[in-house]
Amino acid sequence: MVSALFDIADFLLAILGWIIIGQVILSWLFAFGVLNTSSQGLRSFVEALDRITAPLYRPIRKVMPDFGGIDFSPLVVLILIQILRMLLDGAQSSLTYSTV
Numbered sequence: 001m002v003s004a005l006f007d008i009a010d011f012l013l014a015i016l017g018w019i020i021i022g023q024v025i026l027s028w029l030f031a032f033g034v035l036n037t038s039s040q041g042l043r044s045f046v047e048a049l050d051r052i053t054a055p056l057y058r059p060i061r062k063v064m065p066d067f068g069g070i071d072f073s074p075l076v077v078l079i080l081i082q083i084l085r086m087l088l089d090g091a092q093s094s095l096t097y098s099t100v
Contacts, residue, residue, distance in 0.1 A: 002092075002095060003092060003095075003096065006088055006089075006091070006092040006095075009088055010085055010088055010089070013081050013084055013085050013088075014085070016081060017078055017081045017082075019049065019052060019053065020053055020056075020074050020077055020078055020081075021078070022049065023046075023049040023050065023052075023053050023074070024074050026045075026046050026049065027046070030046065053074070053077075056073075056077050057071075057073040057074065057077065060073040060076050060077065061073050064076070
C-alpha cells in the first residue's frame, strides 16, 4: 500500500517535470517566431501551461537575481523535482527493506 503511494508521487513528479519541459520548449518556439502566435488554440494551451507552472516559478523568481531576460527558474524547479524523486526513492527503499 505504501509502495503504491510512493509510485503515484513519483509518477506525478515525473509528469510535472515533462510539463515544465514542454512549457519551456513552447516558450522558446513562441519567442523565436516558429509557432503562429495568432492561433487561439495554441495560445490557450500555452496559457494553461503557464497557469500550472507559475505558482512553482514565483517563489524561485523572487529569490534568484535577474539574468537579463534568461529565466532559470524552470531549471531550478526541475532540479528540485529530481531531488524529491531521489528522496522518495530512498524513503521507499528504506521502508521496503525494513519491512522484509
